[in-house]
Structures are given as structure tokens and as C-alpha cells.
Amino acid sequence: MPKDYNGSPKHYNQLESKRNRLTWILGVSGLCILSYVMGAWKNTVTPTNQSETYSKVDCNAASNTGGSSSTSSSSSNLDFSSHHSLEISTSGGIKEFPPCDMTYSEYTPCQDPPRGRKFDRNMLKYRERHCPTKEELLYCLIPAPPKYKTPFKWPQSRDYAWYDNIPHKELSIEKAIQNWIQVEGDRFRFPGGGTMFPRGADAYIDDINELIPLTTGNIRTAIDTGCGVASWGAYLLKRDIQAMSFAPRDTHEAQVQFALERGVPAMIGIMASQRLPYPARAFDMAHCSRCLIPWHKY
Numbered sequence: 511m512p513k514d515y516n517g518s519p520k521h522y523n524q525l526e527s528k529r530n531r532l533t534w535i536l537g538v539s540g541l542c543i544l545s546y547v548m549g550a551w552k553n554t555v556t557p558t559n560q561s562e563t564y565s566k567v568d569c570n571a572a573s574n575t576g577g578s579s580s581t582s583s584s585s586s587n588l589d590f591s592s593h594h595s596l597e598i599s600t601s602g603g604i605k606e607f608p609p610c611d612m613t614y615s616e617y618t619p620c621q622d623p624p625r626g627r628k629f630d631r632n633m634l635k636y637r638e639r640h641c642p643t644k645e646e647l648l649y650c651l652i653p654a655p656p657k658y659k660t661p662f663k664w665p666q667s668r669d670y671a672w673y674d675n676i677p678h679k680e681l682s683i684e685k686a687i688q689n690w691i692q693v694e695g696d697r698f699r700f701p702g703g704g705t706m707f708p709r710g711a712d713a714y715i716d717d718i719n720e721l722i723p724l725t726t727g728n729i730r731t732a733i734d735t736g737c738g739v740a741s742w743g744a745y746l747l748k749r750d751i752q753a754m755s756f757a758p759r760d761t762h763e764a765q766v767q768f769a770l771e772r773g774v775p776a777m778i779g780i781m782a783s784q785r786l787p788y789p790a791r792a793f794d795m796a797h798c799s800r801c802l803i804p805w806h807k808y
Contacts, residue, residue: 610650616767617652621759621778633782637758664773668744671698671771681739681765690739691768700772702741706799711741715749724749728794733786735798740769740776742797747774754793756786 610617620641629636642648657674661667673696682691682698689703689710707714718724727750734743734755743753756779757765769776779786781803 607649607651609653610648612653612656614648614650615653615655617648618759618778619648623759634758634780635782637780638782638784639779661771661773665748667771667773668747669700669702671700671768673697675771676767681768690741698768700739700741700744700768702745704738704741704799707742711745715742715745722795724751731793732795732797733788733793735781735796735803736800737769737776738765740766740772740774742799743769743776744772744774751795753797754788756780 620639622640622642625640625642625646626636626638629638629640655674655677659672659674661672661675662670673693676698679693682693689701689708690705692699692701702710702712704711704714715724722729724746729751732743732746732751732753734740734753735757737743737755737757740753740755743755746753752775755766755769755774755776757776758780759765759778766776766778
């Protein structure tokens with residue numbers, strides 16, 4: 511191939527194109543600098559005398575604005591009167607409900623065992639909520655047990671409850687080996703035992719902590735299925751975990767009544783055909799030590 515020399519036409523064309531490109535760049539840069547200088551100079555121009563400055567301000571602007579606002583406010587009529595009312599008739603007086611008979615001292619309207627026995631036993635549906643019809647409603651106040659006392663305050667209530675508030679010794683006899691509850695004079699004592707944790711709920715929770723960290727703050731809420739007297743939820747409170755305990759009303763009466771007397775959140779309920787009244791992901795942990803639910807069937 512022929513070699514290009516400095517005096518060749520090709521080399522001359524390359525130099526000419528570079529020169530033109532450089533000229534365009536310098537020209538555009540110069541125009542940008544010139545426009546910037548002109549703009550800065552125009553913005554820094556000051557009036558020649560003080561009277562020129564005052565002439566640019568309308569002295570009547572403020573007064574005109576105030577006058578228009580006052581005129582508009584006076585012309586608009588604001589109505590502050592109420593346009594709705596509720597008439598309360600006091601001619602009939604206040605309706606007072608009499609107390610129910612003492613046989614209803616532990617009556618729970620939607621958890622009535624005689625009514626529940628009328629329903630299907632499949633999936634334990636008869637232990638679900640079955641509220642009374644209008645014809646079965648009681649228009650009386652459920653009385654407290656005859657010798658009801660103010661419950662113990664927390665944290666003492668975790669371990670003690672008055673016997674007169676829950677006059678049932680059946681659990682202390684049937685669950686004596688499992689160490690659920692003990693009767694000591696006029697009160698119940700809760701040693702913290704359970705069906706699946708005879709060494710106590712505290713030791714049982716420590717075993718869980720070795721598998722699932724409970725002190726990192728990742729678990730703040732828990733649900734306990736078939737809670738018994740809710741010792742598991744009671745001992746979780748000192749670990750800053752709030753547990754909702756629930757159990758059905760079965761042959762041991764309402765076990766959650768012991769939980770409520772202890773100051774532990776609890777409700778009567780069962781996992782059957784009805785969904786629990788909580789949204790999805792409401793709890794960080796679910797616990798079921800011995801709930802006897804045939805999970806493989808449903």
C-alpha cells in the first residue's frame with residue numbers, strides 16, 4: 511500500500527477538519543461566556559436615584575388588599591349552626607336489667623354447653639361459638655360468684671388466684687401429676703406446670719429458646735392453642751412476648767377463666783370449622799404443645 515506523507519492531500523484534509531472543529535468549540539464557548547456576563551450585568555443594575563426605587567412600589571397595595579379582604583369577609587355569611595340533631599326520649603326512663611339467677615354466674619352466651627351439644631361433633635363443631643337466638647336472649651345481668659374478690663395484682667397474680675373467684679377444684683385433682691394448679695387454703699397456686707412441661711413453663715420456654723431465639727425482639731406476639739391455665743403465656747410476659755391463649759369450654763369448665771384471673775390475655779375458642787378472629791400474620795409464633803388437632807385431615 512502507498513504510504514501517506516505529510517504533504518499528501520489526505521493529511522491536509524485531516525488538519526482542516528480539526529481546525530474547523532476547534533473553531534466551532536471556541537465560538538460556542540465564547541457565546542456562552544458572553545451571555546452569562548450580560549445576564550449578570552443586567553441583574554446588578556441599580557436605580558440611579560432613591561425616588562426611582564420608591565416609584566416601583568405601590569403604597570396603596572396593602573390598603574387595597576386589606577379592604578378587599580374585609581369586604582369579602584363581611585359579604586360571606588358563615589353558618590356555624592348544626593344541621594343534624596338526635597332526639598333522645600326520656601319519657602320512658604332508664605331501663606334497668608335485674609340480676610340473673612346465681613345459676614348463671616358462669617354463663618357465657620355463645621359458649622353454652624347445653625346448646626352446643628345440639629350441633630355436629632365432626633371437627634368439634636359443637637364446641638365452637640353458637641350464639642342464642644332472639645327467643646333465647648337473657649335480659650338480666652350475669653352475677654359474679656357469691657364471694658368474688660378483687661384479683662391479685664401482677665406479678666403476684668401470675669402465681670395466685672382466689673378460690674372464691676373460680677370455685678372449681680377439678681383441675682387440681684385431675685391434673686395433680688402435671689402440676690397445673692394447686693389449692694392452698696383460700697387461693698389457687700399455679701406452679702407453672704403443664705401437660706407437656708412437667709418441669710415448669712419457665713424451663714420449657716428455655717428449651718424453646720435454644721431452638722428459636724426469644725430474646726432478640728424478632729418474636730413479640732404468640733398464640734397458644736389449647737392453653738390450659740395459660741402458664742406458657744404467663745411466663746412469656748417477662749420475656750416481653752405477648753401471648754394470646756385460647757382453649758375450648760370442655761369438661762374442665764372454662765379453663766381460660768383461670769387465665770383471666772391470672773391477668774393473662776385469653777379467650778374461649780377452638781380450631782375447628784370457624785376461623786379465629788385474627789388476620790393473617792397477626793402472630794410471630796404459634797404454639798401447640800398437645801392440642802390434639804388432626805392436622806392431616808383438614
